Amino acid sequence: MSLPRDLLLRVYRQMKTIREFEERLHVEIQTGEIPGFTHLYSGQEAVAVGVCEHLSDQDWIASTHRGHGHCIAKGCDVEGMMLEIYGRRDGLCKGKGGSMHIADMTKGMLGANAIVGGGPPIAVGAGIACKIAKRGNVSVALGGDGSANQGTVFEAMNLAVVLRAPVIFVFENNGYSEHTGASYAVGSGDIAGRAHGFGMPAETCDGSDFFAVYDAMAKLLKTARAGGGPATLEAKTTRFFGHFEGDPMLYRAKDEVARHREQMDCLRIFRDRVGKEGWLQSAELDAIDTEVMALIDSSVAKSRAAVPPSAADLLTDVYVSY
């Protein structure tokens, strides 16, 4: 069944924005202008967008160190994000957070989180708030296959089941926890299966296929929004870059990334599908590409020219009241 045209166009624009944001960062990082270290999301766009397309600003997500895609998909301002990653005063977090701490409560974005397993307990708390408010809102905990081995995540999953909190635990299995394969580190190899052990429904889907993620999420959300408690989604995906920028990826076969770009590129898969079905025309997608490139270009240009925080900014925002 076809989805509405405006939805499909929005989905493509979001996925393309994430892709170009990350591919451009990969290039700009080489200049040395961007401080710190950065974890890129290229390759996983269909997961962030397939999940967040179902969510409003009143629904919450808790993100990870690899959070740029989640932020964009949840509606965070792209230019504000770029400024933040450059460490600028006008960044989304005034240059005090950086790549791993982008947040925007007005968009229901509880924050990227540099602690693996830090986000899911927080997502459950937001889910408790949704449950109390009784407006059918939900909270989504995003994590990688690495987070599927953290005890805090299991605590969060059990608590959500006990309280019937409307929380979806999304595990993006990109095959690697930093430099270690999921086939080694995930004992059972079956992350979704672990959710069954907590007594919640779980689905596994192809994370390279937007439609697969979107449909699986729709099914799980239906129960959660109706008060049926939490659920889990494991999306099998891949990342096109290393764990962090500068990672030489010695743990991956030499041709693996090239092969995945060829076979698992969610943007290409999406374009092929909407073209084949006749839902969208190539020309309108190309037009989006042009607009996205212009947005990324201007965001980078503004970020380069923007002023850093001042020394006085160091001491503010520690407390609300001192």
Next chain:
Amino acid sequence: MRQISMRDAINEALHLEMARDPRVIVLGEDVSGGAGGTSGQRDAAGGVFGVTKGLLPKFGEDRVIDTPISESAIIGAANGAALAGLRPVAELMFADFLGVCFDQVFNQAAKFRYMFGGKTSCPIVIRAATGAGMNMGAQHSQSMYAMVTGVPGLKVVVPSNAYDAKGLMLTAIRDDDPVIFFEHKALYPRKSAVPEGDYTLPFGEANLVREGEHVTVVAIGRMVSFAEKALDALAADGITADLLDPRTLSPLDDETIYESLDNTGHLVIIDESPPRCSVAADIAGLVSSNAFHSLKAPIVQLTPPHTPVPFARELERAYVPGPQSIEAAIRKMLKESRAAS
């Protein structure tokens, strides 16, 4: 005025604030108790120390939430609920359990506001029973407040009596920053005069418990009552002291300590946590940097030894500073100071 225990004073503060502000929720292990039990009785515990008794019947299961034994999930859920607009009071049961949820305390709650550029706040209160004296052994008796006092972004409260506990708890819940509220187990049954209604006590203002001229005594939590006993004994010999109860360790009212030292020139700090990197050491450091010229004698830090909290009655008594050791420390300090001058 009526006298009530610190347990009842904190309980009253929770009742008042939950009634006043629908955003306040309480969560933790056994905060009500009885869920899933065979008797069918809810509110079967009201917290292992009875501090949250009666909240569930009054405010319901949505707002008084019994959790599994999952400290990271409890504190993490409090954090997330706070970001989403609620004002959670999370019970950690024993302060020692900070060890199983510390990430959510020092990496998450403490840093949200700063990392997110001041665009949000995390108004949580973490209640934790603290301190030795009940023979609960090394993992249920520690005074961990130095660990959180050292973390920017957190506020730390250590009340020494029922009156302060109620006023400070109401302030803590209304405060927009994350607050760690340490309740000394031995003080729960201790009674003092407590007004029935709503009142708050400010953070960052030390309480001058009594005034004197020879020495400044800074005592934390349960140590305040021990210091009072010691000072009662010393009064017979004409020795008097300013007794300061900081009440909050972060923010810390160091100015009042300097002002007092300006008059007395002698400082004794009594702290129930081990000596290294302690609040006593912190205050001594601040005084050395900011009020050195007021000092007529070396600062005395009276703390337990650098050991875990022991179990046996005799060992635990030897571990915790008491009225006798405080009295002896003050006498020794003043004697040596006189001899040197």
